[in-house]
Amino acid sequence: MNRDWNVETKILEVLRDALKSLMLTQETIDPVRERMIHVSREISVMIRNGFKMIYKGEYNKLDSQIKIINSKIVDVMATLREDEYDILSRILYDPLKEYVELILLYSIVSRDSSLLSYIGEIDPRIVLDGYVDLMGELLRLAQKAISDSNCVEALKIIQLCEEIYMEFYISQIGNYLYRDHKRKSDRMRSILERVKSDYIYGCVGR
CATH class of the missing domain: 1.20.58.2140 (Methane Monooxygenase Hydroxylase; Chain G, domain 1)
Structure with a gap:
């Protein structure tokens, strides 16, 4: 076994390389992340309003609302590269879960199954x-x-x-x-x- 008296320096170099790689990724992802956070909040508000529409029986309004939400989701997810998906998709986890619940509940109370196909992409x-x-x-x-x-x-x-x-x-x-x-x-x-x-x-x- 050859002894390397500079092993500590090389260990720090490996650490710096790993940190640099993550910082470069962060610089690339941050603008996309900020947009996803904004869209996530926007969608969450629309979903809460959607549940209110259900309990008011405003099914026609809700049909249009769900289509708008779906358009926003499709648009923001389309901006993600494959390497960004695992990192950033979790931002939309809760809004998407509530979105699924909203579509299911709407389908039950309105007896309309036409929007269930939106769930297939999630x-x-x-x-x-x-x-x-x-x-x-x-x-x-x-x-x-x-x-x-x-x-x-x-x-x-x-x-x-x-x-x-x-x-x-x-x-x-x-x-x-x-x-x-x-x-x-x-x-x-x-x-x-x-x-x-x-x-x-x-x-x-x-």
């Missing part, structure tokens, strides 16, 4: 998280149907909740690919059990 893991959050909204819809004595509609919602949960439960997706799969399945089961309990109390028990 990371499947984000789509699954959108379904997890959808269960909470379905609980609210079921509770409203029960309070309005619309037990037929409440039962339809319960059946959909059961089918969504079972699809999650029987799937064999590794935690390395979809994090906290079991925990999320358990959360969905908990919501399903609460919906069923409310239904029994509000409809069957009358």
